[in-house]
Amino acid sequence: MREHRKSFIGFLAMRLPMLATLLIILTIVLIIGDFFFAGIGHVTWEFLTQPPRNANTEGGILPAIIGTAELVLLMSLAAVPVGTITAIYLTEYARQTSIFARIIRFAVNTLAGVPSVVFGLFGLGFFIQTVGGQMDQVRWDQRMKSLHAVIAAPASPVAGNHIATVALVQTYLQKADNGDWTDQATKLNGFPRGTVARVNADIVERYFRNSVELNWGKPGLIWAALTLALLTLPVVIVSVEESLRTVPRDIREASLALGATKLETIIKVVIPNSLTGILTGSILAIGRGAGEVAPILFTGVVYSAQEGPHALTDQFMHLGYHLYILATQSTNVEATQPLQYATTLVLLVLTLALNLSAILLRSHIRRRQVA
């Protein structure tokens, strides 16, 4: 009797883990299959190469694809070098007992655990408002210096702190400096009491000083990319570190024995031997970055655009955000369902392809380690 019970529990104990594994894998298959069969019919050439039309209810996702690609490219330009160098420090320079290295490891782990939306807040508070805002302020201060020269010029109606109407100043500014101030002159329309108000040079300058023109201090591609780079930094560090550790110690020692310095050994022996690992790290980071939406919500993504971003400060469309918008914020959720499934499929295929290639590369590295 007891034996029987024992074997029954044993049967359960052996089968339950299998069932759990099966359930997880079935869910994965279900997700992929669901989106594959629902989306494959709607992914047409036109969908991939057209901008969205009619408030995102028709057309394609080309700007979103371009925006996502540029975003992750910029992101990896920032994350991969920093991550690789950190990994090199951790594996090559830091001693096992080094407290500094321990703190770095802890910081990297923390960075990996910080919720992605917090990165978005950080991007908004640090990159956009602090860094971008300062850049704008510096630029604006320089512009104010040239404005001072323009206003103090003899031809100016307010030269020598004379008093003139705003309209007069406006016409002067429109022509001054070969039209350099045309766009600024229109700002004077907003002057209190309109263009008939009388001003002197001080007032004009004060008015302009208060209206800082935002160029960097607003959401844009560069800030979103840097925010994402911060998010994917731990991914790069961990994966590069892992591959650096697989470089055999003998090779390093051989290089040192031949008279190479430590840095030469790292640059000429260790890094070439772990290029696959750095590549894996980059791919994993790109895969992670391409799918993250929360960090870019307030740092540069835009609801709809006809083209991809042209400048670093441009806002951009993003595949994941596009899906989120279509699925939850759209005016007609039902009508855009084919678009939603098609966008999901594109995003899923993109990230899965990146992740799969990373997995394959990684198993390649591990095999080398065993060999």
Next chain:
Amino acid sequence: MPDQQTPPREPLRPGAGPEGTSAHLARLETRPSFTERNRRIGERIVEGLIFGIAGMSIIFIFLIFYFTFREAAPIFFGSGKTVETAAVMDDYRLPGEKPEADTSSAAASGDTSEVYNPDSGAPPALPGDSAAAPAVKKKDAATGSPKGDTSSGSEVYNPESGAPPALPADSTPAPASAATAEQTAKTNDSNSRLIVGNDYPILDRETPIKLSYLYYHNWQPNSDHPRYGIFPILVGTLKTTLIALLIAAPLSILAALYTAFFAPKRLRETLKPIIEILAGFPSVVVGFFCLMTVASLVQTLFGIDYRLNAFVGGIGLALAVIPIIYTISDDALRAVPGSLREAALAIGASEWQAAYQVMLPAATPGIFAALLLGLGRAFGETMIALMATGNAGTFSWNFFEPVRTFAATIGAEMGEVQHGSPHYQILFLLGVILFIFSFAINLVTEFYVKQRLIKKFRGAE
């Protein structure tokens, strides 16, 4: 290496030593050449750079905390910047010019259209357009601090009245001489409480926020009299996190047991990457999957009123958490020395007894770490919660009602909120809470779990 020693100190004057002697040659050999010395300095610099860049991760952590906390700081310390940014058209009056507002000042003092905002660049609103004026006014928050005066006309700073501008940022009631009766009603909690009939004060959109406003069971930040009660989102976050862990923890630990001990060897190496694919799914995609498929499934299965609810969100979060718990538990289980299992088998335990009663307890700290990290992920996951939980800011313990989580609240509302407004500060406060929570989790895993793990295995070997 020999050339790292300092070169011999011999006079370098020409002709000082006998040329061509063996001593001279030896000196030439040991002295590093100029280019070589340069290169070593270059290496020093490069190594210093590596050191500096490696330390950047630490700086980032501080920066993240500082800049998220800085935006939320006015809640704790109040804002001191209010007075400086209060710009009125008085700034643009010529010296000695007779204020033309004099004639109409009495009539205009209550008119919001008189408020002029130099930052917006927009023309002043027409007198009849009373709704436009506050809108213009709000834009100037872009200069960095909450605007002192509210959209209410009575609080417009009137230079002619001789009274200083009211400082609503100062949460204590303004002195009677400076504040009108209306202002007192707005800033004084005790008055407002009498009107509402509960403990919550009537807030204006621009009323500076205090920490005590968070103790309330309604989250209605977008109403005209916003309520920033934090309890519904706290409970919502706890609910979804709990559901996610209740689903994910057993599944992923069992799966880890399977791949670590029970699965055939060849299957073992393929199963792990497959499960880890789940970690590669973008969270929007998982959120969309829950929104479409899981929500319909749950609704037909349980027959609930709300399509999107805490349970659906919990399933979505579980999907995000499973790969994390699985991977770390699997690593922890495999890290347990095989001798333990062999010993258990040798004294007559069956395969499953060895796995459940010997290996699993041995790996407890690692599995605990896995659960903690999964908890952190579920707590802070944004897009899935945003898309699948229904986002209702009402207080309820029911698992099948729509809820709202911390992260989803930030994600949903940050885009529309006015920079520097109380609502904005509160959202940053939620971000600070999320950050501190994840930081604490990491602290525990780093200093508690790892120590125990090391001790355990040292004792085992």
